[in-house]
Amino acid sequence: MQLADPQFGMYAQLSRIDDAERIRFDGMGLKLPFAPETYGLEYETDHYSKAIAAANRLRPDFVVTCGDMCNNKIDPADELAELKRITSTLDPDIPMYWVAGNHDVTNEPTYESIENYRERFGPDFYSFDRSGSHFVVLNSTVWQQPVNVPDELDKQREFLKSDLRSAREAGADNIVLFTHHPPFLTYVDEGDSWLVLPQERRRILVDLLTEYDVATVFSGHWHRNHTAFFGGLQIVVTGATGLPLGPDPSGLRLVTVRPEGISHRFYAFDEMPTEFSPGLET
Numbered sequence: 001m002q003l004a005d006p007q008f009g010m011y012a013q014l015s016r017i018d019d020a021e022r023i024r025f026d027g028m029g030l031k032l033p034f035a036p037e038t039y040g041l042e043y044e045t046d047h048y049s050k051a052i053a054a055a056n057r058l059r060p061d062f063v064v065t066c067g068d069m070c071n072n073k074i075d076p077a078d079e080l081a082e083l084k085r086i087t088s089t090l091d092p093d094i095p096m097y098w099v100a101g102n103h104d105v106t107n108e109p110t111y112e113s114i115e116n117y118r119e120r121f122g123p124d125f126y127s128f129d130r131s132g133s134h135f136v137v138l139n140s141t142v143w144q145q146p147v148n149v150p151d152e153l154d155k156q157r158e159f160l161k162s163d164l165r166s167a168r169e170a171g172a173d174n175i176v177l178f179t180h181h182p183p184f185l186t187y188v189d190e191g192d193s194w195l196v197l198p199q200e201r202r203r204i205l206v207d208l209l210t211e212y213d214v215a216t217v218f219s220g221h222w223h224r225n226h227t228a229f230f231g232g233l234q235i236v237v238t239g240a241t242g243l244p245l246g247p248d249p250s251g252l253r254l255v256t257v258r259p260e261g262i263s264h265r266f267y268a269f270d271e272m273p274t275e276f277s278p279g280l281e282t
């Protein structure tokens with residue numbers, strides 16, 4: 001089960017947005033949906049609780065949350081407490097894997113912001129195996145903007161290379177990558193934007209993914225659903241568990257990884273299946 005952008009605190013921020021801020025969002029190509037006025041976290045609590053309840057019901061092998069767990073980049077204490085309170089209701093037999101988003105490490109990560117992240121959520125890049133397939137997590141904000149932490153980018157790149165090589169040597173059926181930013185949205189050579197990785201580092205990443213035949217990148221960040229392809233590589237952007245920024249409602253994605261391929265489908269919370277059955281994810 002993949003979640004993205006539960007982003008506790010975003011409803012409160014955007015429901016009280018002023019005209020200047022609305023123009024700024026328009027300039028980023030984001031049409032803000034109607035956000036009900038709130039000063040609290042009740043909408044994020046509702047959505048994320050539904051996601052965790054769905055996990056307890058459908059019993060996926062694991063849950064992964066692809067970044068922007070909280071909205072406040074500087075002091076997310078209240079948001080984080082609510083996120084953790086609800087996460088603690090996830091059945092302990094179902095692991096939760098966290099992925100760092102730009103709100104979790106700031107848009108220009110520093111050693112301090114990354115250290116804060118690691119204290120809150122654990123490592124920001126790592127990998128794990130499940131049922132014959134290999135899953136890798138990267139901190140894509142460092143790939144987006146490494147200016148303050150160049151050696152963190154180097155470490156991730158070296159890690160990725162040796163990790164992918166050993167996964168292939170070990171005979172992994174599929175290799176899947178989880179990030180916050182999608183590497184690109186339409187074409188691998190498209191221009192730079194806040195939504196994707198800059199061309200320079202995108203190319204380094206995509207070359208490695210291609211070399212080791214990585215099947216799919218699951219990401220978030222856009223708060224809407226989208227897919228793109230480059231050769232055998234599929235890029236999946238998953239709509240927000242929290243506040244949507246486009247036509248797709250709040251929800252989550254169900255994914256099945258089989259030796260012969262990967263299938264997946266986004267579900268809005270009001271159409272979530274009550275129990276898992278094969279084919280639900282297609």
Ligand SMILES: [Fe+2]
Pocket residue numbers: 005007067068101103221222223
């Ligand atoms: Fe986000």
